[in-house]
Amino acid sequence: MGTSGAKPWWRESAPAHNQLQYLELRDRIAAQIQAGVLGVGDRLPSERQLEDGLGSARGTVREALFQLEAEGLIYRRDRSGWYVCPAPILYDPTRSEGFMAYVTAQGRRPETETLSKRLVPAPDAVAGIFGVAEGTPLYDIRRLRSIDGRSVLVERIHVNPDLAPGLIDHSLDGSLTAVLKNAYGVAAARNRIAMKPCAILGDDAETLRARSGSPGLSVIRTSFDPAGRVVEYDQECWRHDAVIVSVDIRVAPPGH
């Protein structure tokens, strides 16, 4: 059944003796995935089939599936079924190479869709970050990004139009960083990145075709030009199972 050389990229330990039904089922399916009996992209048996096979109630089966989802081993396609997750992408937010480049470099197929690009008055929270008055016009770009046809990330980017006038007249389906650099000579000298596990809610959930409340990873990236001005404020919402954030850092000498 395996579609690819599935390897155990996560979950090093196999928990021991469980008495609980849903933990047993969880670990059984996890073992099948790790062994490659279920390969990447395969669909699991339906909940009602699993129910029969175990003599458990459907709620119990679903509890096991939820846990595997939390582990990042399986995901759901709404009302279609449960599928084995592809391996996560390695993402280094400190590198200037864009999504398209690093996904391709990992042998996967990236896509970007620009959902909207507009000039908007800065909302309160964002204005403070750019150091401008509330209501100052900012570019607001919303994009959806996919890997191998699976939507994995929605992002909302704010850009200071003073540094990149006419930005939204460019095609933004590639690397925004590249456009900023090539068309405007603007490049980040410093990045501040904040990450937090989150729930995918509302619009983001709809866009990702995920259930509202499903687990995600919020990555917020603020990039500054050499003069310390905010160039770009990027709020990314990832499916939690799609990414490993990896950062490589040279430690500053003592004394900061």
Next chain:
Amino acid sequence: MGTSGAKPWWRESAPAHNQLQYLELRDRIAAQIQAGVLGVGDRLPSERQLEDGLGSARGTVREALFQLEAEGLIYRRDRSGWYVCPAPILYDPTRSEGFMAYVTAQGRRPETETLSKRLVPAPDAVAGIFGVAEGTPLYDIRRLRSIDGRSVLVERIHVNPDLAPGLIDHSLDGSLTAVLKNAYGVAAARNRIAMKPCAILGDDAETLRARSGSPGLSVIRTSFDPAGRVVEYDQECWRHDAVIVSVDIRVAPPGH
């Protein structure tokens, strides 16, 4: 009821018109938390009380609570109740100051408990990271860390004993980095950090007194000395709601 000045540190948007019962309850409770009606550390009404107040079944109530847990707004204390989450700690894994220091600096009370410290033969996966043969002796340290009395993090640290002979004879309830530096003159010149949302399983779950399968954040930190040798390999498992990872990076000039 609020015990502290609760502020909406997360969840910027309030989702709109919901027809679904559990989403309505979820958003209602979220609003109460944001408004400070429910303050940090407060206990929510019991599931059966919420059931009555809504005329919903208990499963529906629980679905709402699970979503709030996924958002990091509430957490459970096993068989005791649901409580409003404290604000997450900001964690910068690139700084050399330890847990005790940065938690204190944020006005919180840190604790560290060393669960075990031993010399063990390097397991396969870890040996590769240190670049030593499988079975080579390595220090293996396991610690539990808490903030304001709440367990938030378990970590397993491997250290090359060649670089720090006798390390485990020191007290490791403080900053390991400080011990390495002060007693051995060993300091990291480079850090590699990988982060991924995960599920808290098995031993880690027991240690954190969390339910197996509850959402977590895995942070794996590899630090290298100036000669490029691995000093420390640190696998951290955080409660997902306890931390925001924040990194500040000066971008390397083009050409790497």
Next chain:
DNA sequence: GAGTGGTCTAGACCACCTT
């Protein structure tokens, strides 16, 4: 010992995807 969440059952109807 009373109350809490944790687990489990056995149904039901619905919206949506798939074919």
Next chain:
DNA sequence: AGGTGGTCTAGACCACTCA
């Protein structure tokens, strides 16, 4: 049209916490 997951009900018993 048939099958899937999504939501919801109304119970039950248990292990554990807390007073």
